Structure formats: structure tokens, C-alpha cells
Amino acid sequence: EMGGYPHYMLKEIHEQGGVCRATIKGRVHDGKVDLSGELAMDEETIKGFKAIHIVACGTSYYASLIAERVFERWTDLDIKVDIASEYRYRDSKISPDTLVVFVSQSGETADTLAAQRKARESGAYSLAVTNVQGSTLARSCDDFLLLKAGPEIGVAATKTFMGQITSLYLLALYIAKIKGTLSDQKQKELTDEMIQLAYKIETILEREPSIEDLAWKFADYKNFLFLGRGMSFPVALEGALKLKEISYIHAEAYAAGEMKHGPIALIDPNVPVVVVAPKDSLYEKTLSNIQEAKARHAPIIAVGFDGDERLASDADHVLYVPSTLEEFSPFVTVVPLQLFAYHVAKKRGCEIDKPRNLAKSVTVE
Ligand code: M6R
Numbered sequence: 001e002m003g004g005y006p007h008y009m010l011k012e013i014h015e016q017g018g019v020c021r022a023t024i025k026g027r028v029h030d031g032k033v034d035l036s037g038e039l040a041m042d043e044e045t046i047k048g049f050k051a052i053h054i055v056a057c058g059t060s061y062y063a064s065l066i067a068e069r070v071f072e073r074w075t076d077l078d079i080k081v082d083i084a085s086e087y088r089y090r091d092s093k094i095s096p097d098t099l100v101v102f103v104s105q106s107g108e109t110a111d112t113l114a115a116q117r118k119a120r121e122s123g124a125y126s127l128a129v130t131n132v133q134g135s136t137l138a139r140s141c142d143d144f145l146l147l148k149a150g151p152e153i154g155v156a157a158t159k160t161f162m163g164q165i166t167s168l169y170l171l172a173l174y175i176a177k178i179k180g181t182l183s184d185q186k187q188k189e190l191t192d193e194m195i196q197l198a199y200k201i202e203t204i205l206e207r208e209p210s211i212e213d214l215a216w217k218f219a220d221y222k223n224f225l226f227l228g229r230g231m232s233f234p235v236a237l238e239g240a241l242k243l244k245e246i247s248y249i250h251a252e253a254y255a256a257g258e259m260k261h262g263p264i265a266l267i268d269p270n271v272p273v274v275v276v277a278p279k280d281s282l283y284e285k286t287l288s289n290i291q292e293a294k295a296r297h298a299p300i301i302a303v304g305f306d307g308d309e310r311l312a313s314d315a316d317h318v319l320y321v322p323s324t325l326e327e328f329s330p331f332v333t334v335v336p337l338q339l340f341a342y343h344v345a346k347k348r349g350c351e352i353d354k355p356r357n358l359a360k361s362v363t364v365e
Contacts (some may be wrong), residue, residue: 007200007352009154009246013338014161017202020331022148023166024194031188033173040143046178049099053124055087055115056089056103057362058163059157059241064103065234065290066330067168073327074176084111085365087118099125103168104349105137105152108359114365115116116140128165128228147170153362154353156245158338161238162201165330170195193324197331198321207320211336214301214317215343219247221265221272222305225263225298226253226337228276229286235276235330239337258291267296274340275315276333279327280303290314301340303333 005011025032036043054064054072061083068081077099080092080185084102088111094100104112107130116137119126128141131149138144147163175180175188182190224243228236233255240251254263256275267273273293277286291314294300302315305323312318319336345352 004069007154007346008242009156009158009342010351011142012159013335013342014151014205015150015159015207016335017119017198018356019147019159019163020166020201021151021198023163023199024170025148026239028191028195029178031184031191032177033170033187033191035145035170035174039127041125041127043178046175048097049077049125049175051095052101052117053082053092053094053098053103054079054081054089054103055084055112055119057109057111057236059082059161060103060105060240062238063161063164063168063179065237066231067097067172069231070169070172070327074172074180076177077182084109084115089116093177094119094124096123096125098122098124098125099127100127101171102137103129105131105147105149105157105164107132107137108361108363110363110365112141114208115136121252123143129164131163153360155355156242156341156352158242159161161334162331163288166194168233178359190297190325190327193328194259197324197328200324200332201335202219204321204332207336208339209320212343213338216347218272218299218301219344219347221270222250223264223266223271224249224251224274225293226251226274226276227256227286227289227293228253229256229282230280231329232276232278232282232286232325232333235333236274238334239274239276241342242338242341245358246341246352247348248352248356249344259289259292264292264296267293267298269297269299271359272301273339274298274301275303276337277302277304277311278321278326278329278333280329281306281321287311287314287327290352303336317352349357
């Protein structure tokens, strides 16, 4: 049932192109996203939304942080993203014209369910973005949007993260269409690129042997620092979480611009720095962070776009991914980080699909 793969996690990483494709299928027509046949919310309801809150835990929270950056770029909504175990106890203003989106693979995470009860009491419209149609979350929200990831067995979320970002991007494009905040031409440009992502993801999977080689070189380090800016900051968070969860190596992620505000003190030849550095509008800034880390003799692993030779002259190792529009870079940059974590854990002989102390769904607080 693992389809020839030694672990579910590896199988699920390899399914991600398919997940992206399946999640988009039937939802894009003539350069526009259409979710009207499946969402309960109608156009009037959508036009009335002034704010959006996205609430989740763990990897689902990192997917939400990525979505935050496109919601603020593509729509006119005021956006807030929070961890469910914080949101439920905070005093954020949730009004009836707020759309509250709960992102949960399982739909059974205790804190996410509690946060949903709070939103419901405030009269806001709640939407579940989940992989499980019959889940408690899907049943308690006013509305739901399904990721088409299929069951995920590995405790470390991989393909559901891909399904989540795909679904959240579709939601952002759909809301933008109805609210008229993106031109037809821009919608077409974005949806055309979105359709290409599955192929790009599959190209990265073919490069697995070189990622495995690199993972073997780095499997004995005790601490890692992950850095990224903009769209790549949540990707750094997710890359560090994958490494922590399955290989038990301490990995911290920071917004690259925060390096000087503390973490730079940690850098020395024993702390590899993984930098997510796609060629986007913040690229030059990220490159200067690479140089700062290099000056302190940290081994540098960069994730960058194909053809970016400058990166190769600054970093010790580069994991190349096909280039895409700035907004979509997480779809490609996250994949080598998942594979890196997987192969480090495998080299260390860890129990990859069932890491210690972790459960697939966290149904207690
Ligand atoms: O089922 P959920 O999406 O609500 O789960 C949230 C987190 O527990 C989950 O993403 C966790 O962080 C994973 N182990 C990450 O790999």
C-alpha cells in the first residue's frame, strides 16, 4: 500500500503534483476561478466581507501565513492570521462581516474546533478548509472547501500542505473575482501559472537523488537556521518544522531580516543556514543575508530558481527549483525542504511516519 516507497511520507511527497492538479481540477474556467457550485456563500455574502481571519495550527498555520500574503495582494480584505490556541483566547474583533477560515487537514484539531465555536458565537461566517469532508470542523462551519489530497498517513504533513495552499489560493482568486479587485488579464495570468505548478513540482521530484546526497552530508549537525523573506518566510518555518518533527534536529526559522536582531549570534561553522531565496522582489535583500551568514563561516544551503548562478557563487550548495511567479514560489520551494528533512531523518534511522511524541491529529488541547 506504500506503492513501493519505504515510507508513507515519501509516497505523499511524491503525490504532491497530483494533489495540486486535483485541487485545481474543475475549479478554473477560462482564466477564472469558480467555486460557486461548491461553496454555500453567495456573491452578495462575499461582497459584504470586510475582513478575513485565517486560523490554524502547525503546518496548516504556515500554509495560512502563505495565503495571508496573497489575500493582501489580491483582495481588499483586512487580513489576520493566527494560531488557533491563541485566537481562541484573544480579544480580536470578530464582526458579522468577517469571514473566518479554519484550515485543518484532519478537521478534528481541538484548538481549531474551539476557535470555531468562538467565531460562531460572534456571528461571523465560518469556512472550513479541510481534507476530511465528514469531519467535526466541516460539519460545524457554515461552509467548507475541500483539499483533494486523499488520506495522509505520515504524521508529518506534506501533500495536505500543498492541497491547503492550492485551495487557499483558489479562494483568494475567487473572492478577488467577485469583489473585482483583480483584472481579467491578471486572473488569467495567475490561473495559467497555477495550472503549470503540478508539472514544476514533478520536475523537482526527479531531482531527489541530489537532495538525498546533500541530506547525507548534513545529517550529523545538531542545529540549523532557516531563513526567508516575504512569501519565503513561512516556507522557512515549514522547512524547519519538518526537520524538527522527523529528525529531532533543532531547527529554527526566522524572517531573514530579523537575523541581525539576535539569531546572528548563533551562527558559526557548526550551524548550517538554509536560505529560501527565489528570484523575487526581495531577492537582493536575501542575498545580503546569505553573505552575512557566509562571513561567519556557516555552511549555506540555498533554495533558488533554475538558472540563478549568482546564488551558486554565494551559497555552498543550491537546491534548484523551476522558476515561477513570485506569488507561487512556495509551491516549488517547499518541496526540496520536505525531501531534505525526509532524507536526513532516514540517514539518522528515525521512525519517519510515526515520530516520537506526535499524533496525526491533536484532539486534546
Ligand atoms: O489536522 P490539522 O491540520 O488541524 O493539524 C494541525 C497540526 O497538528 C499539524 O499540521 C502538525 O503540525 C503536523 N504534524 C505537521 O507536520
